[in-house]
Amino acid sequence: MARLLVIGFVLGATAIASAAEPSVKRGRDLYMNVGCYLCHGTEGQGSGAGLKLTPDPLPAEAIANFIRNTDPTTPSFAAMPSYSEKVLSDADVADIAAFLASIPAPKSPDSIPALKDLKPGK
Ligand code: HEC
Incomplete structure (x- = not known):
């Protein structure tokens, strides 16, 4: 019983932590795992298949x-494609947004x- 309480506490604390502070690292993993990078590039730089998302996403x-x-x-x-909340929760999207916002110009x-x-005309 005590062990269950500890596990519950740890899971709860993790959920609260991720709700409070979007994670750049988690956002990057999600961006790669659900395939955003395939069209928008690994840094959000865009490609023939998807718009440029960074900098200033x-x-x-x-x-x-x-x-x-x-x-x-x-x-x-x-x-x-559309991504429903079953695939990406609002917290997941916040993490992806944090990852994109972390990419410098x-x-x-x-x-x-x-x-x-190398300027033209020189
Ligand atoms: C199959 C290719 C493809 C994948 C995968 C994809 N996108 Fe896109 N995305 C596009 C295309 C094409 C557009 C522009 C089309 C439009 O405006 O309807 C776009 C537009 C966007 C825009 C709007 C940009 C703007 O300035 O208007 C955002 C934000 C975006 N994508 C985020 C994402 C995220 C986050 C993911 C992963 C969860 C993702 N996309 C996965 C192809 C893709």
Whole structure:
């Protein structure tokens, strides 16, 4: 009985912790495991099949709203599938949003010496 209480406490504490603070690491794992990366790239950089999501991704609520209500009739060769709450809970989407928000903007070409002098017309 005491052991069950301890397990219950640990599970409860884990649930509270993940509800309070979205996890970048968990978000990255989810992003890879459910296949977002296949269309949007491993860093959200986009690909031929999916839009660029980073830097400055949409907020978690907007991402959740979008992924739950995709339009399968969108004329695209790789229309985005819908993800219900059974597949990705709101907490899961918050973790994915935290992962996307953690991705920094790319460096300016001017900060890279080898690229600095490669401007058109030079
Ligand atoms: C089969 C390819 C595919 C997969 C897998 C996919 N997407 Fe997409 N996604 C798209 C395409 C194509 C669009 C643009 C289509 C549209 O606007 O209806 C899009 C649009 C979006 C947008 C809206 C971006 C904007 O600025 O309007 C978000 C956010 C997004 N995807 C997040 C995700 C997340 C998170 C996952 C994983 C849970 C995911 N996508 C999985 C193809 C995909």
